[in-house]
Amino acid sequence: MNDMQVPNATAGGTSTSLITVVASGIQAGSGTSVQQTYRVAMANLNTLYKRLSASGAKILSVTRSDQSGSSMPAPDSASQPSVAKAPAATAAPKAAPAPKSAPAPKSAPAPKKPHGKIPVNTYKPKAPFLGTVTENYTLLKEGAIGRVQHITFDLSGGDPQLEYVEGQSIGIIPEGKDAKGKPHKLRLYSIASTRHGDNYQDNTVSLCVRQLEYTNDAGEKIYGVCSTYLTDIEPGSKVKITGPVGKEMLLPEDEDANIIMLATGTGIAPMRTYIRRMFEPRERDANGWTFKGKAWLFMGAPTTANLLYDADFEHYEREFPDNFRYTKAISREQKNPKGGRMYIQDRVLEHANEIFEMIENPKTHVYMCGLRGMEPGIDEAMTTAAAAKGLDWSELRPQLKKADRWHVETY
Numbered sequence: 383m384n385d386m387q388v389p390n391a392t393a394g395g396t397s398t399s400l401i402t403v404v405a406s407g408i409q410a411g412s413g414t415s416v417q418q419t420y421r422v423a424m425a426n427l428n429t430l431y432k433r434l435s436a437s438g439a440k441i442l443s444v445t446r447s448d449q450s451g452s453s454m455p456a457p458d459s460a461s462q463p464s465v466a467k468a469p470a471a472t473a474a475p476k477a478a479p480a481p482k483s484a485p486a487p488k489s490a491p492a493p494k495k496p497h498g499k500i501p502v503n504t505y506k507p508k509a510p511f512l513g514t515v516t517e518n519y520t521l522l523k524e525g526a527i528g529r530v531q532h533i534t535f536d537l538s539g540g541d542p543q544l545e546y547v548e549g550q551s552i553g554i555i556p557e558g559k560d561a562k563g564k565p566h567k568l569r570l571y572s573i574a575s576t577r578h579g580d581n582y583q584d585n586t587v588s589l590c591v592r593q594l595e596y597t598n599d600a601g602e603k604i605y606g607v608c609s610t611y612l613t614d615i616e617p618g619s620k621v622k623i624t625g626p627v628g629k630e631m632l633l634p635e636d637e638d639a640n641i642i643m644l645a646t647g648t649g650i651a652p653m654r655t656y657i658r659r660m661f662e663p664r665e666r667d668a669n670g671w672t673f674k675g676k677a678w679l680f681m682g683a684p685t686t687a688n689l690l691y692d693a694d695f696e697h698y699e700r701e702f703p704d705n706f707r708y709t710k711a712i713s714r715e716q717k718n719p720k721g722g723r724m725y726i727q728d729r730v731l732e733h734a735n736e737i738f739e740m741i742e743n744p745k746t747h748v749y750m751c752g753l754r755g756m757e758p759g760i761d762e763a764m765t766t767a768a769a770a771k772g773l774d775w776s777e778l779r780p781q782l783k784k785a786d787r788w789h790v791e792t793y
């Protein structure tokens with residue numbers, strides 16, 4: 383078996399992990415099958431896959447040879463470069479199985495699972511928890527479009543306690559009956575507070591709710607049932623809460639992970655929880671998880687007055703300039719390079735190179751949240767951005783998804 387070191391063209395770049403790829407192919411001239419081992423920097427992995435694919439080689443294994451020594455899934459075929467799987471936030475910590483031939487030294491630290499247990503459906507619709515509203519205030523500035531409220535519920539006294547982690551949602555069952563005279567069904571809302579709550583007492587949950595408003599075919603103004611119930615609710619009111627639910631939007635355990643966040647409107651809710659967990663000093667003290675990677679928030683809103691939690695994000699950007707970047711797309715006030723409205727996908731295109739450099743690093747996760755309508759625009763921008771780097775987004779995106787690095791929650 384040959385052992386070949388592939389030169390690292392981007393030494394000193396963002397990715398320092400060395401990847402070992404074992405492939406088999408037909409040796410030119412002899413016609414016999416040979417196995418070859420390549421060691422490449424993560425940044426060069428795609429190039430290697432393409433080269434192997436062009437030569438008709440079959441990839442047998444892909445292993446990361448950094449401190450973790452973790453193995454990575456081999457691509458399904460050499461023509462489809464696989465994306466390194468990132469260590470995901472999981473439920474109850476599991477001990478890593480020690481390989482029989484080479485037991486881990488006793489001093490090796492246990493895998494760190496600072497995000498801990500992921501609770502799911504502690505309260506179900508048939509027996510919801512009754513939370514008490516403690517505050518309900520607007521998140522909008524004067525001149526903004528619509529209504530968006532930050533609403534907090536007291537969860538104390540629950541048996542069991544309603545606990546949750548960053549990236550999850552809760553269900554709300556509005557008061558009253560539907561058109562058929564039946565109790566309303568629950569609506570889901572992304573949690574906007576960290577598990578410690580806005581008051582750091584571990585006994586509240588906050589939401590960021592936009593009142594649904596549209597004009598029907600008959601020209602009447604229609605307001606959403608649950609969103610109106612919540613945006614109007616008075617402190618002291620009791621509200622039926624279910625959940626928590628959701629494992630799609632959990633943060634990775636890795637403190638060195640990079641987090642790209644794409645949010646529009648109330649899609650900012652999970653991002654607010656991540657950013658508070660990463661940068662709010664009291665959260666950092668309480669977490670046992672000190673974020674050291676790069677976080678980049680892209681936020682889309684129609685007007686400056688509609689930007690949610692804007693002052694907080696600007697504050698974190700000033701305090702953590704090496705770790706946090708905040709890019710806004712304000713559609714009715716800013717113009718894209720073509721002279722049209724500046725949407726979040728225009729910002730993605732503008733920064734395509736940096737975004738893809740980050741995505742090449744297996745520690746980078748992308749989170750998208752907001753109205754479902756944002757997805758095609760982002761997809762189009764990623765397709766264009768990927769093509770500029772010689773990559774095919776329709777192949778890359780499912781691989782990122784499979785590797786738990788592409789997280790989407792749209793509604």
Ligand SMILES: Cc1cc2nc3c(=O)[nH]c(=O)nc-3n(C[C@H](O)[C@H](O)[C@H](O)COP(=O)(O)OP(=O)(O)OC[C@H]3O[C@@H](n4cnc5c(N)ncnc54)[C@H](O)[C@@H]3O)c2cc1C
Binds near residue numbers: 551571573597649793
């Ligand atoms: C995982 C998840 C997380 C969510 N997180 C949040 C969040 O953080 N914040 C938030 O505000 N919302 C969030 N939502 C949306 C939320 O669950 C509700 O769907 C939303 O509040 C509307 O509910 P409602 O009861 O007010 O509207 P409803 O009274 O249920 O009305 C909704 C219905 O109105 C109709 N409709 C809506 N728009 C139009 C239109 N333009 N034209 C014609 N008909 C229309 C549709 O039939 C739609 O089903 C989330 C949804 C999911 C699935």
